[in-house]
Amino acid sequence: MVKDTTSRLSNQARPQIQQALSKVGTTFLVPARRKCPFVRPSCNSSYEYRSIDGSCNNVNNPLWGRAFTAFERFLPPAYDDGVNSPRTRGLFSPLPSARNISLEVHTNLKVKAKLLSHLAMEFGQFVSHDIQMNALAKGYGGRNLDCCRFKKRRNCFHIPVADNDEFFDRDCLNFVRALPAPPLDCSLGLRQQLNQVTHFLDGSVIYGSDLATQKLLRDGAFLQSQGNNDLLPLNPNAVCAQASRTKCFRAGDVRVNQQPALISLQTVWMRHHNNVARTMKNANPDMNDDDVFQKTKKIVSAQLQHITYNEWLQEILGTNVMNQFDLKPKPAGQYHTGYNAAVKPMIRNAFSAAAFRFGHSLIADDITEKKSSGTTLNHRLHTTFLKPELAYNGGVNSIMTGMYNSPSLKTDNHVTHEVTRHLFQTAPKNGMDLAATNIQRGRDHGIFDYNTWRVACNLDLASNFEALDLHSVTMRNLLKKVYDTVFDIDLFTGGVSEEVVPGGNIGTTFACLVGIQFQALKKGDRFFYESDTNVKFPIELLDEIKKTTMAKILCDTTGVTSIPRNVFRKQSSSNPAINCGSFPNPDLALCIPIDGQLSSWSAWSVAKGCIPVSTRTRQCNNPAPSPCGQPCTGSQRDVKIGGTGGGIFDLTGNNCGSRQPGPIKRFPIPTLTPFPGFPRIPKLPNIPRLDFRRNAMQ
Numbered sequence: 001m002v003k004d005t006t007s008r009l010s011n012q013a014r015p016q017i018q019q020a021l022s023k024v025g026t027t028f029l030v031p032a033r034r035k036c037p038f039v040r041p042s043c044n045s046s047y048e049y050r051s052i053d054g055s056c057n058n059v060n061n062p063l064w065g066r067a068f069t070a071f072e073r074f075l076p077p078a079y080d081d082g083v084n085s086p087r088t089r090g091l092f093s094p095l096p097s098a099r100n101i102s103l104e105v106h107t108n109l110k111v112k113a114k115l116l117s118h119l120a121m122e123f124g125q126f127v128s129h130d131i132q133m134n135a136l137a138k139g140y141g142g143r144n145l146d147c148c149r150f151k152k153r154r155n156c157f158h159i160p161v162a163d164n165d166e167f168f169d170r171d172c173l174n175f176v177r178a179l180p181a182p183p184l185d186c187s188l189g190l191r192q193q194l195n196q197v198t199h200f201l202d203g204s205v206i207y208g209s210d211l212a213t214q215k216l217l218r219d220g221a222f223l224q225s226q227g228n229n230d231l232l233p234l235n236p237n238a239v240c241a242q243a244s245r246t247k248c249f250r251a252g253d254v255r256v257n258q259q260p261a262l263i264s265l266q267t268v269w270m271r272h273h274n275n276v277a278r279t280m281k282n283a284n285p286d287m288n289d290d291d292v293f294q295k296t297k298k299i300v301s302a303q304l305q306h307i308t309y310n311e312w313l314q315e316i317l318g319t320n321v322m323n324q325f326d327l328k329p330k331p332a333g334q335y336h337t338g339y340n341a342a343v344k345p346m347i348r349n350a351f352s353a354a355a356f357r358f359g360h361s362l363i364a365d366d367i368t369e370k371k372s373s374g375t376t377l378n379h380r381l382h383t384t385f386l387k388p389e390l391a392y393n394g395g396v397n398s399i400m401t402g403m404y405n406s407p408s409l410k411t412d413n414h415v416t417h418e419v420t421r422h423l424f425q426t427a428p429k430n431g432m433d434l435a436a437t438n439i440q441r442g443r444d445h446g447i448f449d450y451n452t453w454r455v456a457c458n459l460d461l462a463s464n465f466e467a468l469d470l471h472s473v474t475m476r477n478l479l480k481k482v483y484d485t486v487f488d489i490d491l492f493t494g495g496v497s498e499e500v501v502p503g504g505n506i507g508t509t510f511a512c513l514v515g516i517q518f519q520a521l522k523k524g525d526r527f528f529y530e531s532d533t534n535v536k537f538p539i540e541l542l543d544e545i546k547k548t549t550m551a552k553i554l555c556d557t558t559g560v561t562s563i564p565r566n567v568f569r570k571q572s573s574s575n576p577a578i579n580c581g582s583f584p585n586p587d588l589a590l591c592i593p594i595d596g597q598l599s600s601w602s603a604w605s606v607a608k609g610c611i612p613v614s615t616r617t618r619q620c621n622n623p624a625p626s627p628c629g630q631p632c633t634g635s636q637r638d639v640k641i642g643g644t645g646g647g648i649f650d651l652t653g654n655n656c657g658s659r660q661p662g663p664i665k666r667f668p669i670p671t672l673t674p675f676p677g678f679p680r681i682p683k684l685p686n687i688p689r690l691d692f693r694r695n696a697m698q
C-alpha cells in the first residue's frame with residue numbers, strides 16, 4: 001500500500017484541481033472517505049475542437065490524456081518494495097550516487113552534432129513542455145522541501161555528493177520525489193506520477209491546459225501580447241530570478257521563463273497564432289472572435305504536429321525508425337487512417353523520466369544571438385536562467401536566428417557543465433546537476449534499469465559490459481567504473497551512451513521508446529491533424545497545413561528574409577539559406593467549395609468571404625454569362641470570392657474563375673484497413689536476470 005502520499009501539488013496547479021487532488025492526497029489511503037476527483041465528463045463527440053484540458057478526446061475513455069492525470073507505463077514499475085521505494089541493487093544495497101554517475105559518465109566533453117542546429121534542441125524542449133510536466137511533492141503549508149536539511153522527510157530522496165567531488169563542496173544535492181498520483185479509477189496501488197499538462201501534442205504549451213490559463217492568455221480572437229504582437233504578456237507571478245520579476249512572461253506553459261531560447265520559441269508561436277487569426281479575421285470581418293480563435297487554434301496546433309512529425313522527429317529518429325513506427329505524414333491528398341480508440345494516448349513514464357531527456361545531451365554551452373547587422377553574441381546558458389531580459393529589444397528575433405545558425409551537441413553521454421554544475425545557479429556553486437536529477441528521477445519513478453529496457457525493445461539482454469553497443473570503448477570503461485554490474489545501469493545513462501541510429505540523433509533503445517510514444521500520440525489522438533476521424537480537416541485545408549515548415553513560420557514571425565529550408569539542420573551547401581518568398585505559403589483561410597459533405601466544417605467556408613452553398617443568397621451581380629458559361633439567373637447566383645486563391649464559384653461549388661486551377665480535386669477516402677496492432681513491448685521473460693534486486697546472471 002502506498003504510504004507516501006502528499007497533500008500538496010506544485011504551485012503551478014490550478015486552484016480547483018489542486019483542491020480536488022489535495023483531497024485525494026489526504027484521503028487516497030482511506031477508502032471509506034475516498035472521493036475520486038476523476039469524474040467522468042459527458043462528451044459531445046461531434047464537437048470539432050479539442051477540449052482545453054484534453055478530456056473527451058477518446059469518447060469512451062474521456063479522461064485518457066487529460067491534464068492532471070497519471071503517466072501511463074510501458075512496464076510495471078521497478079520499486080524495491082513493489083509499490084513505492086526506489087530501486088536499489090539488492091536488498092539494502094544502494095546503487096551508485098546519481099551525482100557520482102554524472103561526474104564520471106556525463107562529462108563536459110563537447111562533441112558537436114553532425115547536422116543538428118541548436119534550434120533542434122530548443123524545439124525538442126518545446127514539444128516536451130507540450131506533452132509533459134511532472135508535479136513535485138511539497139512540504140508543510142505547500143512549502144518547497146529542502147531534502148538536504150531534512151533527509152528523512154517523506155518524499156525526500158537527496159542525492160549524496162562525495163567528499164572528493166571535483167566541483168560541489170556541499171555533501172548533498174536537493175531532490176524531492178514526484179507527487180504520488182492516483183490512477184484514474186482511484187484504486188489503491190503502487191506509486192504513480194502526475195502529468196499536469198495535456199498528454200496530447202495539442203498546443204497546450206501555447207494555449208494552456210486549463211480554462212483559467214487560457215482566459216488569461218486570450219484577447220478575443222488573438223493571444224495577448226505586449227506592444228503590437230511583439231512580446232508575450234507579462235506575468236507578475238511567474239517563477240523568475242529575483243531581479244527579473246517585472247519582466248517575466250506568461251504563456252501556455254509555466255516554464256516559459258526558464259531560458260531565453262525557450263521564451264523566444266514561445267513568442268514565435270504566439271505571434272504565429274496572431275498572424276493566422278488576423279488573416280482569417282480580415283478575410284471574414286463578420287466571423288465572431290470565438291470562432292476565429294478556435295479555428296486558428298485548431299490550425300496552429302495542427303501545424304505544430306506537422307512540424308514535429310514531418311521535420312523534427314525525422315531528424316531525431318531517421319527514416320528507418322520513422323517508417324517502422326508509421327510516423328511519417330501521408331502525402332498531400334491523403335488522410336492518415338490509423339486512428340485507433342484502443343491506443344492509449346498517454347505519456348509513458350519511462351519516456352518522460354528518461355528517454356525524452358536525451359535532449360539534455362544536445363544542449364550547448366551558449367545561447368547565441370545573431371543580430372540583423374550580422375553581429376553574433378554568445379551568452380553562457382547559466383547566466384540566462386529565469387532572466388528574460390535578453391528577449392527584449394529585438395532579442396527574440398536575434399536569438400531565434402542564432403539558434404538555427406549554431407550547432408547543437410551530439411546525443412551522447414556528455415552533458416554540458418552549464419546544466420550539470422550551474423543549473424539554476426544564483427550564487428557560486430549553489431547550482432543543480434540535471435544529469436544527476438534525471439538519474440534520480442528514474443529511480444524515484446520506479447523506472448527499470450537500462451538492460452531490462454533493452455529486452456523490452458527487442459535488443460539482446462547484455463550479459464556483460466562488453467555486449468553493449470556503445471559509441472566508444474571509453475564509454476564502456478566509464479560505465480564499468482561506476483556500475484558494479486551491467487544490470488544496474490540507469491535508463492537515462494545507458495540510453496544516451498548508445499551509438500545513434502543511422503540517419504538519426506538518438507540511440508536504439510531511446511529510438512524505440514520515443515518511436516512508440518509518438519506512435520501512441522498519433523494513433524490515439526482523435527484530433528491528430530491528418531487523421532480521418534469525425535473531427536477531421538477538409539482535405540484541401542489539410543493539404544495547406546502540410547505545406548507548413550518551421551522555416552516559413554520563422555520568416556513570418558521574426559523578420560528574417562532568408563533562412564535555411566530545414567532549420568533543424570545547420571546551414572550548409574545541402575541546406576542553404578533561401579529567400580523567404582520561395583517557401584510555400586499555406587493558405588489557411590482556405591475557401592472551400594462546400595458540397596454538403598463537410599458539414600462540421602461548413603462554417604469554415606465563411607473564411608475569405610466564401611459562402612456555403614446552402615446559404616448563398618446574394619443576387620447575381622454579373623449580368624453577363626457567368627464565367628462557367630451559364631447565364632446567371634435569379635436562382636443561380638454567382639458568389640465572388642475575395643483574397644488570394646479566390647475565384648468565381650457556381651452553385652455546384654465548381655470554380656469558374658481563372659485564379660484557381662479548375663475544380664478542387666476530391667480524393668476518395670481510403671478504405672479503413674484493420675489496424676495492424678500497436679507494437680507490443682514483448683513480455684519480459686520471467687527469469688531471475690530481470691530481477692533488478694538480485695542479479696542471478698552476475
Ligand code: HEM
Binds near residue numbers: 125132134353357437
Ligand atoms: C536549456 C535547455 C533545458 C533545460 C535547462 C532543461 C531543464 C530541465 C529540468 C530542470 C527538468 C526537471 C528535472 C526533474 O526534476 O526531474 C527537465 C525535465 C525534462 N526535460 Fe529538460 N531541459 C532542457 C531541454 C530539454 C530538451 C531539449 C528536452 C528534450 C528534447 C528536454 C526534455 C525533458 C523532459 C522529457 C523532462 C521531464 C518533464 C516532466 O515530465 O516534467 N529538456 N528539464
Ligand SMILES: [Ca+2]
Binds near residue numbers: 198
Ligand atoms: Ca499537450
